Amino acid sequence: MPKTFISAFQLCVLMFLSLMGTAFLTEVSSAAPTAGHDLWVAPIWGLAGGLLCIFSWISLHNRYPGMSLVQYADRIVGPVVGKLLSLLFLFYVTYATAYMLRQFCDFINISFLMRTPPIALAFCLILLSAIIIRCGVEVLCRLAVFFLPFPFLLCALIFWPLYKDLKPILPLFENGLLPSLQGAFVLQTWYAMFSLITFYLPSVGRNQKIKGWSVTSTVMLCLMLVIVNWHVASFLRHATELYLYPVMVISRYSSFSEFFEHLESIAMMVWVVLVIIRVSYGYYCLATGMGQWFKLPDLKPVVIPMGMLLLIFSFWGMQSSLQVTINRWIVPAFYIACAIVLPLLLLLVDLFRRGIHPNKKATEPSLSKDEAEGAAL
């Protein structure tokens, strides 16, 4: 399989766009119960977690160029523990993608297609994503670049007509810093998704630009979250935490000069595109990771089984996606453990074993035939 390369900019756009779709959908309702009035400040604190995540994964990649977590975990902590850690990370990727898929299918089922079973919607989304994944990472990134204006369009479409009704949200930090910090903890569910960069970094052509573009992507996400949260909190006020999909509620109120009504249908179209990119973003990581775990020469044999696994995970033991939010700390804690704590531990072990500046001979060990095939994925 010929190795395809993507640019750092394309990866930045892919990460940003894949997170924006779900951020519009459920981010506000996740953070509002804890952050309250300071909802819009929470993403700013949360940015620290996002940057820490990005830097730890990039540092690991710099020490093991051209490899993903599945490949270098074996070298850092040994084959057995390495395989187990890789499997844990792949479980986290599956969990996060399947949960998001279920959330979106439930959302469509509640809001628009009430007679369509959520599994039919999930199957269609997975099928479309599988086609994208089989075309390769380049197609996925180009798709993301093509649809880059969509989140901005969505923002403008929903929030522009409301400007006359918006008022400042005061007082700030009414109950101290704790609510916004708790909100930031919940928002790590989104920032943690930057950890999937580990499977994309080997495909980036010019590695020296990756740090700058990754930071840009994280900061852009933070800014968009601040904008969305501020508008929602300003418009809905204390009612924000009562709604499950507050942005959708606002889009139903919006209208352009009493001529264009029902803007939620356009918002929905944009949402579908963004969610397909988000599913493909996680699906590609899962397929690549599993292919590397089995040391296959190509990711195609695992694309269909992993799609089935995502579909099964999104319905297994879950009557509704709301069920997982019973304890709001569990999901962010799990994501932080896999996206931030895991790479930091690996980095620490590697620093201890090979020092701050590992020599080139150690970073480029002779690959066995199977590993060379895995690295070519």
Added chain:
Amino acid sequence: MSITGLIYISVVTAGLFLLQWKQLRDPKSKAVFAALMVVMWALAVVVAYDPTLPGPYQLVETVIGAWIRDSN
């Protein structure tokens, strides 16, 4: 789960299997693909038979929940 559900899952899995199988050349790829498809088919049947069966969400809730005190 009804017999129709079982047939539906089996037919879709078999269709996807045949679609991919023809394109695989490497024996290792074929073996991994076949094994994964069998596992996924079995999982799909089990989950369709009893959707309330504890799954990945309950696993995470049990493992992580043991470390976290709910302050809702």
